[in-house]
Amino acid sequence: MENKITGHTRLAALFATPIRHSVSPMIHNTAFQALGIDAVYLAFEVGTQGLSQAIDSIRNLEMLGANLSMPNKILAVEHMDELSEAARLIGAVNTITNDNGKLTGHNTDGTGFMRSLEDIDVNIIGKKMTIIGAGGAATAIIVQAALDGVKEITVYNRKDDFYDNIKKKLAYISDNTDCIITLHDLADQNELAKDVAGSALLLNATGVGMKPLETQTPIQDFSIIRPDLAVCDVIYTPRETEFLKQARLRGAKTNNGLGMLLYQGAAAFEKWTGKEMPIEIVKPIIENN
């Protein structure tokens, strides 16, 4: 491989653990090379203990910025000089930009998901959606959907120890946007059926459908799926969960989580470089990984 790294080359990085499985270095380095941008992207094994120093290094090394993944997204909030509206409402940062030493925390997971809907020609602005799950991925999507103008979001989660906190969090997001957001018990499948009937989109934002739960589905009664309902999953391994398969068999437009993964990276890339990521070049890397 031709060496193009010089004394001018800038660094972008991913701080997370575990990290070695990540496709982000391949995505960003391919995009940098395709556009002739003098930068490299490296993955660093950083957990909560080393996060503060790693974030300091963004300033000290005059880095382009960084991505964060688990377990650092929430803890990073307190280290930022500024937060985007989405990162503030979500309470988590997955992208940091460096403006001459001023670090701004963004969250591009939700924008990634919203953009992925364009790939299946689905528009949910001004409409209602139903989401199963209320963890990190779900919260990012809920906030971005609310900021983008989705009218109503009904969220279904199992009644676990986090349920009351989730309820408060969703009320806060609802109070700070123009979107009506309510939380319901996932066990209440009759209520879920009613909400799905009035929704344009049903989304699984839980890990149900991927290993070790790959044979399971987050809903049991698939008669609630109709051809004009879009059905999405945040999971991308497997490419088609049982949930998506059952929805596709009932005629729904379906989409897995690959688009969310791709476009959250594209949004970070754009913030660092001011340039659009060359999606047609990067997409096969993600699809074939």
Ligand code: NAD
């Ligand atoms: P999380 O731990 O923050 O939240 C998990 C959610 O799933 C919670 O609401 C939990 O109550 C629910 N849940 C877990 N097990 C369940 C079960 N057996 N039955 C019902 N509900 C259950 O996790 P997260 O970070 O939000 O990740 C959730 C999924 O999203 C994972 O599969 C992850 O791989 C995927 N993800 C995808 C992308 C992407 O870019 N496509 C990005 C982030 C996360």
